[in-house]
Amino acid sequence: MELKPLLEALLFVAEEPMPPARLAEITGAETREVRRVLKELQKDYEKADRGLQLVEIARGFQLSTKPAAAPVIEKLFSGEKSYSLSNAALETLAIIAYRQPVTRIEIESIRGVKTDKVLETLRKRRFIRIVGRKDVPGRPLLYGTTREFLKYFGLKDLSELPPLIMEEDKQ
Amino acid sequence: MELKPLLEALLFVAEEPMPPARLAEITGAETREVRRVLKELQKDYEKADRGLQLVEIARGFQLSTKPAAAPVIEKLFSGEKSYSLSNAALETLAIIAYRQPVTRIEIESIRGVKTDKVLETLRKRRFIRIVGRKDVPGRPLLYGTTREFLKYFGLKDLSELPPLIMEEDKQ
Amino acid sequence: MNLKAPSFYVNGKRTARQTKAAAAICNFDERKLQVKYQISLPVFQGPFDLLFHLIEKAEVDIYEISIAEITAQYLQALQTMRELNLEIASEFLLMAATLLRLKSKKLLPAAVDEDDDETEEEIISINSREELIEKLVEYRFYRQVAGELRSFEQKQKRVFVRSLSGEKIVLVNPEDEASISGVPLPALLQALERVLAEKEREPQDLSPEAFSVQDKMKEIMAALQKKQSGVDFFALFPPGAALSEIVTIFVALLELVRLKKVAVWQSEPLSRQIFVSRL
Numbered sequence: 294m295e296l297k298p299l300l301e302a303l304l305f306v307a308e309e310p311m312p313p314a315r316l317a318e319i320t321g322a323e324t325r326e327v328r329r330v331l332k333e334l335q336k337d338y339e340k341a342d343r344g345l346q347l348v349e350i351a352r353g354f355q356l357s358t359k360p361a362a363a364p365v366i367e368k369l370f371s372g373e374k375s376y377s378l379s380n381a382a383l384e385t386l387a388i389i390a391y392r393q394p395v396t397r398i399e400i401e402s403i404r405g406v407k408t409d410k411v412l413e414t415l416r417k418r419r420f421i422r423i424v425g426r427k428d429v430p431g432r433p434l435l436y437g438t439t440r441e442f443l444k445y446f447g448l449k450d451l452s453e454l455p456p457l458i459m460e461e462d463k464q
Numbered sequence: 465m466e467l468k469p470l471l472e473a474l475l476f477v478a479e480e481p482m483p484p485a486r487l488a489e490i491t492g493a494e495t496r497e498v499r500r501v502l503k504e505l506q507k508d509y510e511k512a513d514r515g516l517q518l519v520e521i522a523r524g525f526q527l528s529t530k531p532a533a534a535p536v537i538e539k540l541f542s543g544e545k546s547y548s549l550s551n552a553a554l555e556t557l558a559i560i561a562y563r564q565p566v567t568r569i570e571i572e573s574i575r576g577v578k579t580d581k582v583l584e585t586l587r588k589r590r591f592i593r594i595v596g597r598k599d600v601p602g603r604p605l606l607y608g609t610t611r612e613f614l615k616y617f618g619l620k621d622l623s624e625l626p627p628l629i630m631e632e633d634k635q
Numbered sequence: 636m637n638l639k640a641p642s643f644y645v646n647g648k649r650t651a652r653q654t655k656a657a658a659a660i661c662n663f664d665e666r667k668l669q670v671k672y673q674i675s676l677p678v679f680q681g682p683f684d685l686l687f688h689l690i691e692k693a694e695v696d697i698y699e700i701s702i703a704e705i706t707a708q709y710l711q712a713l714q715t716m717r718e719l720n721l722e723i724a725s726e727f728l729l730m731a732a733t734l735l736r737l738k739s740k741k742l743l744p745a746a747v748d749e750d751d752d753e754t755e756e757e758i759i760s761i762n763s764r765e766e767l768i769e770k771l772v773e774y775r776f777y778r779q780v781a782g783e784l785r786s787f788e789q790k791q792k793r794v795f796v797r798s799l800s801g802e803k804i805v806l807v808n809p810e811d812e813a814s815i816s817g818v819p820l821p822a823l824l825q826a827l828e829r830v831l832a833e834k835e836r837e838p839q840d841l842s843p844e845a846f847s848v849q850d851k852m853k854e855i856m857a858a859l860q861k862k863q864s865g866v867d868f869f870a871l872f873p874p875g876a877a878l879s880e881i882v883t884i885f886v887a888l889l890e891l892v893r894l895k896k897v898a899v900w901q902s903e904p905l906s907r908q909i910f911v912s913r914l
Binding site: 479528555557558574575576578 | 682683684724726730773774776778780782787791793794
Binding site for chain 1: 465466468469470471472473474476477478490491512513514515516527529530532533536537539540541
């Protein structure tokens with residue numbers, strides 16, 4: 294396979310911006326050559342019939358969607374009807390709903406896993422927001438749920454959440 | 465933005481195969497039109513200077529890298545081992561795919577061995593799921609395959625499996 | 636000297652039993668074995684797998700197999716496995732018994748045939764050569780499909796999709812996860828239950844803090860201030876609270892009750908639901 298398609302494939306699967314030197318190392322090409330082809334790719338993507346763009350960020354190159362596609366992509370991620378939340382997101386939301394205001398560390402101590410990505414996503418979807426800072430060393434952020442959260446779950450207010458009783462039957 | 469770049473952007477961010485109907489819903493275009501443009505995109509990607517391909521899988525369309533790029537991509541992910549399924553798991557999956565909904569005992573009577581551990585693993589990997597209970601004494605669980613199963617094997621749907629030819633000339 | 640890949644690995648990833656078997660072999664001293672037996676013995680997925688292998692090896696059409704011959708071969712295979720110190724699962728022995736019975740049936744006069752309707756075994760119950768063949772034919776089909784699946788799998792492994800690792804809001808098709816899509820509310824509760832159950836199993840190790848009853852009393856009052864309707868008793872205990880903190884909070888609560896600053900009540904007698912509210 295030629296360098297260009299290889300770079301495209303690599304940029305596609307890479308989750309981080311890729312520095313040309315690293316791409317060169319993986320493909321066995323010269324860094325200079327990689328840079329040249331990246332520029333070419335960048336040009337290719339600029340065409341109107343392409344939905345992606347190749348941007349240089351944080352000293353690396355990353356594929357992303359063109360800004361013009363954003364409104365439609367948001368629709369993809371907010372289709373409440375056919376798509377639902379991940380278990381991780383649900384768990385985190387549950388904890389925040391019941392324990393708010395709550396810090397990230399507190400959430401993580403319950404879930405036993407890192408939660409920063411989930412929190413970020415939940416914030417992006419506006420299900421949670423920062424409600425203040427906890428008055429302890431480090432003054433960590435405190436999270437709470439939003440009106441958007443209530444809307445998504447069809448709740449009038451937080452009191453409509455099921456009472457926190459573990460053994461009780463739910464319907 | 466035109467439909468083509470929009471679809472490309474959507475397919476880029478979607479991590480699941482996207483059914484054309486869903487893409488139509490999001491973009492506001494006709495499903496037929498979406499299908500047509502998807503075919504066009506498919507053709508575009510076939511060019512030698514592209515590293516991606518658009519495949520129809522699990523009744524949806526998904527962008528992925530071309531097989532020829534695999535050796536280089538594996539270098540990027542070096543260290544991350546990917547495991548293949550055991551023969552026992554494959555046999556069990558084969559039986560479930562054709563016989564679904566099927567009970568554990570039925571599977572075992574074909575394979576001649578206990579299958580509970582395999583079933584557990586397959587369920588954990590979400591290749592199979594419980595689809596109900598059989599209406600016989602003991603009401604045993606019935607298993608069926610999932611979309612995840614199709615995705616893992618790169619199948620459009622179950623009809624892509626070899627046809628079931630079995631002579632039922634008993635006695 | 637290709638020691639690390641005896642045929643035990645030929646079939647791809649090993650099952651638990653295979654692993655055991657392979658481990659047994661390793662303890663036995665791989666090198667010696669290799670020399671002594673020159674093994675080319677795959678680890679079988681089950682008695683049908685083994686039978687099938689024997690038939691293939693004999694290059695016999697399934698429909699033509701002779702019970703006597705296949706029984707002898709099967710027993711010999713078991714013997715070899717035993718010599719190799721492999722653990723032979725009960726299913727293999729059961730099949731051996733089944734084959735022997737089929738063989739003896741052929742030898743005996745046809746009249747003595749009464750034990751048939753006895754439900755003897757759930758997995759393998761074969762009463763005639765025809766039944767055995769039928770089973771083998773069916774098994775052969777699924778084996779072929781399994782082989783097909785393997786090639787799909789390998790092909791698919793050369794193809795990569797984009798995935799943003801880490802946790803995120805996902806695209807779960809309701810088809811796949813009916814439990815979550817339609818009814819978010821119970822799911823929410825369920826999620827929490829899961830979390831708490833998990834927590835119980837895991838000892839929490841948080842940096843020690845000093846807790847004072849005074850502080851905890853203030854905290855409880857502050858929490859109640861925000862929620863006039865009262866808060867759930869359990870909500871007073873922060874996640875990951877150390878035992879000392881739980882005790883301190885409880886003492887603080889008792890103190891507040893004593894001071895008649897708060898009320899602790901149940902929605903109905905014997906309810907597990909406990910509320911705390913300001914007085």
